[in-house]
Amino acid sequence: MNEEIGQRVFQQVIDLWINPEIEKRMKFNKLTDNFKIEKVQIIFSLDRGWNKVRFNEEVKAIAKCKISKPKKKGEIVYEEDIKNIEKIELTDDDKNCGYITLILFKGHWIISFDARYNKKIIQEHIEASKEFFESAKENLYKNRLRPFFENSFACAELLAKSILLALPDKNILEGKNHKDRISIFENWTKLGNAKQEHSNILKRLNNLRPSARYLCSTEFRKEDTKIIIEELEKMIKFAEEIIK
Numbered sequence: 001m002n003e004e005i006g007q008r009v010f011q012q013v014i015d016l017w018i019n020p021e022i023e024k025r026m027k028f029n030k031l032t033d034n035f036k037i038e039k040v041q042i043i044f045s046l047d048r049g050w051n052k053v054r055f056n057e058e059v060k061a062i063a064k065c066k067i068s069k070p071k072k073k074g075e076i077v078y079e080e081d082i083k084n085i086e087k088i089e090l091t092d093d094d095k096n097c098g099y100i101t102l103i104l105f106k107g108h109w110i111i112s113f114d115a116r117y118n119k120k121i122i123q124e125h126i127e128a129s130k131e132f133f134e135s136a137k138e139n140l141y142k143n144r145l146r147p148f149f150e151n152s153f154a155c156a157e158l159l160a161k162s163i164l165l166a167l168p169d170k171n172i173l174e175g176k177n178h179k180d181r182i183s184i185f186e187n188w189t190k191l192g193n194a195k196q197e198h199s200n201i202l203k204r205l206n207n208l209r210p211s212a213r214y215l216c217s218t219e220f221r222k223e224d225t226k227i228i229i230e231e232l233e234k235m236i237k238f239a240e241e242i243i244k
Contacts, residue, residue: 129156
């Protein structure tokens with residue numbers, strides 16, 4: 001982040017969250033006379049339904065640092081021991097939240113932010129999609145095409161949801177309608193936020209489900225299963241990039 005953008009973000013944090021939180025705490029006499037901000041964290045929670053501002057010792061974060069001398073595991077690291085801070089992340093308690101974290105380090109403010117939501121939930125969806133993907137491959141190897149298409153659709157739908165879960169939309173988190181999810185994902189890909197091929201394979205597999213599962217036709221037997229496997233592999237890799 002260059003200096004100009006960093007200053008703009010810093011000022012927005014002050015105007016939108018820090019000052020209002022200070023005013024609220026002062027109103028209820030929750031700040032000491034010698035209160036001084038050294039750390040700030042704004043937590044944006046979708047599943048909890050609230051945003052939270054933390055000051056100083058309230059801040060919960062994990063920092064990746066370069067230190068000037070060796071330290072044993074569990075030993076306290078002081079500011080003078082740190083050469084620089086490379087990365088700041090949330091603890092496991094807030095893994096599904098977006099955040100902005102500011103730390104005053106050696107006279108300069110370090111800003112770290114991530115607007116992605118539901119990272120832990122996304123990881124769970126990706127892991128589940130991989131299980132369906134492995135089942136699909138096994139079914140294909142044993143020429144069980146009907147469960148192959150059912151598992152392939154489950155894999156693609158879970159991946160589509162995992163990609164959408166990074167958005168601050170509670171309907172995606174709680175929604176269970178296949179049709180709605182497919183439509184939202186198609187619109188998301190049209191905006192260039194995911195590959196069109198991902199939306200295409202999800203729609204194609206959805207259209208083939210009645211043929212394979214409910215014996216409506218033998219249309220599913222005409223599909224190139226190799227292409228389906230290749231597209232699902234690409235989709236898994238794309239989804240995994242979201243949580244890196």
